[in-house]
Each structure stands twice: as structure tokens, then as C-alpha cells.
Amino acid sequence: MLVTTAPSGWAMDSAIATGDLGLVIERATGSLLVVDRSDRAAIGRVEGLGDLSHASMTYSPDERFAYVFGRDGGLSKVDMLTRQVVARTIQAGNSIGGAISDDGRLVAVSNYEPGGVKVFDADTLELLADIPAAGKTIGLVDVPGRRFAWTVWDTGEVFLGDFAGETPAITLLGNAGINPFDAVLTDDAHTYLIGLFGEKGVTAFDLWDETPEPMKFLKDYGKTSDDLPVYKMPHLQGWAFTEGQFALPAVGQHEILWVDRESLQETGRTKVHGQPVFIIAQPASPYVWVNFATPLNDVVQVIDSRTREVVETLTPGKAILHMEFAPRGAEVWISSRDDNRVLIYDTRSREKLAEIEADAPSGIFFTARAHRTGL
Template sequence: MKAAALAVLALTVTAAAPAWAEPEVERLYTQHCAACHGGDRLGAIGPALLPENLGRIKPGETETVIADGRAATQMEGFRDRLSEGQIKALAKYVMTPLPEVPAWGMAEIKASHLVVTDPASLPKAPPFKSDPLNLFTVVEGGDHHVSIVDGDRMAPLYRFQSRFALHGGAKYSPDGRFVYFASRDGWVSKVDMWTGKLMAEIRAGINTRNVAVSDDGRFLMVGNVLPHTLVALDAGDLTPLQVMPVAGDGKTSRVSAVYTAPPRHSFVVALRDLQEIWEIPYADDAGPVINGLAHSHEKGLEEGVSAQGRFQALRIRVPDFMDDFFFDPGYERVMGAARGGGKGLVVDLDLKRKVADLDLSGMPHLGSGIVFHKDGRMMMATPHLKEAVVSVIDMTTWETVKRIPTLGPGFFMRGHENTPYAWVDVSMGPEKDALQIIDTRTLEIVRTIRPVPGHLTRHVEFTRDGKRALVSLSEKDGAVLVMDADSFAEVKRLPMSAPIGKYNVWNKITYSSGTSH
């Protein structure tokens, strides 16, 4: 991505500190918080620190998070560096509203839009001999770059500068030709996989969660944490189409995640501050979801149009918040879990109600779950962010059939249709250098490997054929480690700067059962 294009799009939003704030509190914030949360508190690597953005967290919890950190995030604790009084002052500071939160609606979004490359100038065929559907994008968090890697030769094709603090999850057009990135500070970028050229960019929000691509390749839906909106974009040149306020019952909500559900031709949205799931159809023949507002006779279900325009949302009431979710293979049911909850739930998108509870403690990372067949039944497995275990769930009965002890809490799990082995990291615990490999036929750990002893390894992604597993050595002078999927031995190492996520085109566009969607 060319530096000149990035410079043209550079945008800084500033806001004055609260009138009561003393210079000492501002100094503490600048010293300890600004690098991750922005000097203006509007977010950077970490989320915006504003009361309207912190949602369900209570003032007392804010002090605890500052002192002890937050599990399953990069938020470290400051108890050993700050006094109790300083922690209380910082907690009060971040829970105090800014005099004015900058507006970020359609006018601001349109003003940020830039088309960089004419699609007519792109080659009609790949300018390389390798399989274009076996390419990878690697997000390098160490110096804010992206590498496009040839999965046949295991060599980088292109490397370009990215926006600051990309969300790890890259999304592809259905044909695999283009890749879309969303940064934490709201920028959405489109890049040509065959040439590495930046096509277009737009800032869809101030603090963004993630982006989804419609299965027909026509639309993007961006989920924002600040402001509380969903933004629909034309996937061709990122022209903004609609801004949807995320609101209900007199409240607004941050977006937890937005995904596409291909068989349903819709986007499905989890909300962090409302006990609802939204489904947004995008097919031309979908029509309005419903005329006006209607209430179901079934307790707890409300259907309604969330906003006027091309995209309208069906609101489904659920009995808990959904911080994370996972689809069954048919995209008929959603498995969900809340960050602080001790269980999960299953919501049927056709029946529009909860149909089962899940025995899931320890904050499961459902977004990193995988599915596989065992004894003729479909199983789902997920790591946990607060507990040293992998849970295996029967997707017919929704019962937890096994809890597999691991060396520590994990963040990422991956499998592939062409291998019986699922790989899980334990990077949220003390043994960050370990990867554990589970045989899905026996539900037993068959190998623990330490590719680089003493160094953080995580996030596995397979090649198109499942014969190689790529592992991130997630440190500043890190690498992508290419591992043999049968012997688990390293076969090649590609130097990278703190690689975060790696995403194979084929596995993503075919919705492989072993990778995230």
C-alpha cells in the first residue's frame, strides 16, 4: 500500500480533555494509555475509552481492569506501576464523557472515500504461475504491513504498508481476487491479490470491529464500536450505501461481530449491549423484512425494521448478550456466548428463538471454533480464553461430549478437511511457545510441539490441500513457520514482523470447516 495514498487519507480527530481533569491525570493517561487507546480516547490498537463505548462495564470494574488487566486481550495490568489513587483517577477520567464525541455519519464517511486504482488497469490473468486460490494474506502487526504469500512456493509475492492496527481477519471477494481489511480506527481497504495494489479506501467509523462480504460479492457490511452503527458499502469501489443506527428499546449498542451467512444471503450481527441478534438480507428479491413493527406471540421475540433504506434488519430477541458466535454448517443456527457468562446458547435463525443452552464456561472463543465429523455426527470444538481446555460439542444434541485439558487457555484453533488433526495454541497461558495437536478421531492430544522454545507461537492456517500448516511466531522479529501437517516438523521459515493472522484464499471463500469465517 503506497505511503502517499495513506498520507492523503490521514485523519486525526481531536477533542478537549474534560474541564475537571488535572494535568497529572492527563499525564498518566498519555504515559500509560494513549499508545493503545489514542491520545483523544477514540481508540487505536485498543478500543475507545469513552462511557458511551464501554457499554456494560461498571465504574468499579474499570478500576479492576486498569489494575489487573483484562483476560483474552492485550490489556495489561498496572497495579505494580500505579497507586490506588492514580488508578481511581484514571478510571474516573475514562468514564467521563468528552465535551463532544465527533460525528461520523454519511457526510464524514463520503468525505474520506478515495479510489486509488482503476480496475481496468488490472491484469486479466495472474502475473505468476502459482495457484491464485492458494495465496495467503499475512497481517504483520509489528510494523503495520501485509504480505501476500504464494502458498505453492511458500514465498512472499508482495509486501505493502497497511493502516494502523488492522483487525486480524482479512475477508475475500467470492472469487478470491480481492481482499478487504478493516482497521481498528475505522478504515476499510480493498487490495488486489494478484498485484498487491490498493484499489480503494474509506473510513466507515471511528472505532471498528470487523467487516463482512456478501456471498454474491456486491456488498460489504462494517460493524462499528464507535459510533454505534453498521455501514453498508459497495464492494466494487467502497462507495458508502447506507448508515444503519444500531439501536433498540431506547438504547444504542456496539457491534460485537458481523458475518455473512451464504445460504441465507444475509448478514448476521451480534450486539454487545443489546440482547438481540440482527439478520440483514441483501438478495435483490429479499424485499423489506417486515412492514412496520410487529410482536410475535412467542415470548422474547421482536421483529422490526431497524432503519429505512436498501438494508433492513430483522431483530431477534435473545436471553443474553452475544460477544462472540459461531454458525452451524447450514447457517441455520448460531452458537453464542457472552464475555462474562458461564454458559452459551443456541439460537435458531428460522424459528427466531433460543433452542438450546450450552455448557461452556471459561469464556469460549467461538469465533475460532472448528467443525468436523466423528462417528457420523457433526462436532464443534472451541478453545477457551480463561480456561485450559478445549470443549467438544455434539451439534445434534448440543451437549458437551468432552472437555480436553490443555497446557493453558488458547485463542486460535484450526483444522482442515484433508487432515484428522486439529491444532490449538495455548497462548493465553504461561506456556506461550506450545501448540497442541488433537486427533479428531479420538479426541485426544497426540502431540505437543514447541516450534521455537520460549517464544510466542499461535494462529495456525492450512494450505488449500491441507498438507502444510502455517504458524505465526508472533514477535517483532518473528516469522511464519511452515509445518508439515502429518509429521508436524518445520519445513520452511518466512521472516515477518509480529505476524498476527494468516488467511488462505481457498479455505476462506469455500468456508472450510476448519477455519474461521
């Protein structure tokens, strides 16, 4: 008979599982609200994270630690169990995002000031590599094999960095176009998609190819109408991949563009409430959910990717900034910054189930992200 014993000092009734936990960015106070997804409740708060006005985060593979990328250049490591900041460094003047390597050993940060990418040891936050760039560096994603990809706003250059060896190997893949404003890696890590602000279109790089080359598409959208003022850039990590299609935001237009995933040909458009910010696929369903830029940012729309029609329009609250789905898609959590609330909706009935008080919430990040490439 197999007999197991708990480690000395271990109390089972005090054990905490991380699988249903998450963090909500409270942008006005530089704090994180710790939430329990199963209980639909806030269970704690972590403070002292600096400027979180445009913050994002990623998780270690075991879901124990969150790495928070602040607008003030701060990189913070947060322990999800003790709810404390266990390491922090101001690594730049202005940073815009980051990623963790597939083995969980490296954390990379992309910077506006002074530009470039810095790579840190995930355990200690010791600086391991400093890769300069000729401008603002954006669209940083993790690529399998201890690699990262990124692009540069000022030059349009696209890079792939391999950090598997003792010395980083940085490869210039090519030029995406004028002013790439964000980028995303497809869920199978096959295609790196880069949105362009200075010209119409999107540029794709096939990362399964030994020598990836830029492939531009969607170069003609919006040519028959004037662009509207862009009040907020779309966030491309919210691009939806569903039904063999990409659902992409039309910059400066109140439209979603549908593109065949294999051919990269436009196949349709959907008129929507405003300028899309996040377009996120509801897991295990044909639906995508969309929120919008100010001043039309009190609405969320649900679109059926089969018919490309809007099937629901919700008004959850004021200044809807972000949405995060439960891993299997049963619920969606929606941040309403100006109502100081996180709203929780059932995705089948689309009825509100609960709400949680939060201080000017923006990004919502569940620990399930730890197991997804490109996040």
C-alpha cells in the same frame, strides 16, 4: 478446429494465479505480506493500511481483491495482482471485523465505535447502508442470500440483516445473553453460535428456521472451579466442527469442551496447555489444532477428535497468534509474532518444512477463504 487467442497486450509469462496466494498481517507496521503457498515464499508487501493491531480480512469470490478491516476503522480494498491498495475509507472510529456477501457485491463491517454495521458496495466502497446499534457490534458473519448476522456486546441483541432488496430488512432474532464476545456460523450455514462472557454458556440460533429462537447450552461448565484471568478472548471463527461435534473453548479455563452438533449436549472435555484462542479443524482429518493466550502462547497442541486426546505438543516460537491450513490440509502456516516468523508445518509428520520472515505477523489468510461461508 477451435482457435483461441489471448487479449491484446496479454503476456502469458506474466500471468499470476491467485489460488495459492495469501496475505499475512504485519500488525506493527500496518502492512500485508503477500505469500505464495506453493513456493512457501513471500513475494511482495502492501503498505499503508493503518492500524492492523486487531485486523481481519475477506476475499472477493474471484480471489482478485482482499477487503481488510483495521482496528482504526479503516476498510481497505487490496488488489492481489498489482499488490496495491485500490480503495480505502475510514468508516468508523474502531472496527472489529467484517464479511462479504455470498454474491460478492456487498462488504459489511462491524464497529465498536460508534457501534452498528455499515454495508458498502464491494466495487467502489460506496456506503450503501448504516445500521445503528446500542453498543459494540461483534460476531458479524455472512449468511446466504445477501444476508449478514451480528450481535451486540452491551445488550446481547442478535440481528439478521437481509440486503437482497432495495431497502435493508433488519430482524431482531432475540437475546443471546450477557456480553456476547464473538460468534461464528457453522460450515453449512445452519447454526449461528454466540459465546457469552458475562455468563456461562453459548447461545445457538437455527438460521434454517423461519423464526429462529435462542437456544442456550454449556451453562454449567466451570462451576466447580474458579475462572482464571482471561488475558485474550477466544476467536470464535476458529471454532472447529469435526466428527459431528463442536470443539469449543472454555472461557477462563484450560479446557476444550466437546458438544454434540445435533443435540447441543456436552459430551466431554479435554485438558489443554492454556486458555484456548483458536481451535481450528485440520481439513480432511480428525484433528484439531489449538493455540493459547499469553503467557502460555508459545505452544500449539494437536487433538484427535475421536479420542479427544492431545496427540502432539509443538513449540513453534514466541507469541503464536494464528494458524491457517492449506485448503486440503497438507500444511499449516503458523504466525510467531515475537520471532518475526511464519512457520510452515507438514500436518502428517508435524515437522517444520520452512519459515518466512515477517514483521510481527498475526493473521494469515489464504485466498481459498473466498469460497467458504461464514468467513
